[in-house]
Amino acid sequence: xxxxPVYLVLDTSGSMSGEPIEAVKVGVQALVSALRAxxxxxxxxxxxxxxxxxxxxxxVPLTELMAFQMPELKASGSTSLGEALALAADRIGTEVxxxxxDSKGDWKPLVFLMTDGGPTDDWRKGLAKFKGAKTGMVVxxxxxxxxxxxxxxxITESVVQLxxxxxxxxxxxxxxxxxxxxxxxQKVDGGxxxxxxxxxxxxxAEINVVA
Numbered sequence: 001x002x003x004x005p006v007y008l009v010l011d012t013s014g015s016m017s018g019e020p021i022e023a024v025k026v027g028v029q030a031l032v033s034a035l036r037a038x039x040x041x042x043x044x045x046x047x048x049x050x051x052x053x054x055x056x057x058x059x060v061p062l063t064e065l066m067a068f069q070m071p072e073l074k075a076s077g078s079t080s081l082g083e084a085l086a087l088a089a090d091r092i093g094t095e096v097x098x099x100x101x102d103s104k105g106d107w108k109p110l111v112f113l114m115t116d117g118g119p120t121d122d123w124r125k126g127l128a129k130f131k132g133a134k135t136g137m138v139v140x141x142x143x144x145x146x147x148x149x150x151x152x153x154x155i156t157e158s159v160v161q162l163x164x165x166x167x168x169x170x171x172x173x174x175x176x177x178x179x180x181x182x183x184x185x186q187k188v189d190g191g192x193x194x195x196x197x198x199x200x201x202x203x204x205a206e207i208n209v210v211a
Contacts, residue, residue: 004044004188005062005096005109006181009084010073012051015117015146016165017075023167024114025073027174034178036065040185044107048091052084053077062095081119082126085155089126089133096134107188108136112177113155115141116165118148127155137194139180141173142210149210158197159210172206 010024028049035041047068049060054077060068092109099105140152144165152159162169180200187194194200203209 002044002104002188003046003062003097003106004041004181004185005046005048005092005106006184007048007050007062007088007092007109007111008177009050009052009088009111009113011053011079011081011115011117011143012073012075013053013079013117014076015079019167020116020143020165020170021073021075023165023170024174025070026167027171027177029070030171031174031178031181032065032068032070034175035181035185038182038185040189041065041182044185044188045181048095050084050088050091052080052087054080056080056084056087058087058091062091078120079115079117080121081115081151082121082123084113085123085126085130089129092133092135107193108134110136110181110184110194111138112180113138113140113152114143114173115147115152116143117146119151123151130155137184137196139177139197139200141207143170143173153210160197160203161208161210162206163208169206172204176201176203176207 048062059071097105138156142161
């Protein structure tokens with residue numbers, strides 16, 4: 001079976017503490033529940049969570065939806081975005097099955113990155129490694145006014161912005177991500193892949209697409 005790997009790369013720095021991090025937890029749980037109820041997603045989607053504060057950690061390795069268990073996410077520390085990108089590249093390199101002469105490998109992974117601030121580490125070094133990874137569509141979300149969309153534009157062409165980091169905005173983002181993953185799983189069922197943000201469901205009012 002060709003899997004559709006989905007990587008959630010989530011900022012858990014100190015500025016996310018309180019309402020934002022709680023909303024992220026609720027959002028991830030809602031996303032998993034929605035995808036479990038979708039027959040296409042249930043069959044193909046495998047989910048991983050990478051969180052980053054002062055360090056980046058893969059809190060959930062690439063896991064099938066029914067076996068997914070919510071990680072313990074705590075907000076603290078600085079914003080090691082570069083380390084998170086490098087770790088994502090590393091995990092994609094080891095977890096995503098490559099196509100061989102005998103069998104087709106996994107579909108290209110979808111990556112959803114969310115951050116509420118600017119990176120505090122050497123993010124370009126991590127970005128160089130990430131650019132070398134074989135990814136499908138990468139969507140970066142700038143949560144709130146302190147997030148640096150200029151940095152995110154260098155990571156991917158598909159950047160969206162939330163005006164605030166309150167719970168309704170963050171929940172709306174995860175709801176849109178789950179709808180986007182569902183579209184991606186239907187696409188691969190038909191033998192295609194999502195390549196541009198225009199192919200995803202239109203984002204709700206809380207989400208602005210950064211042109």
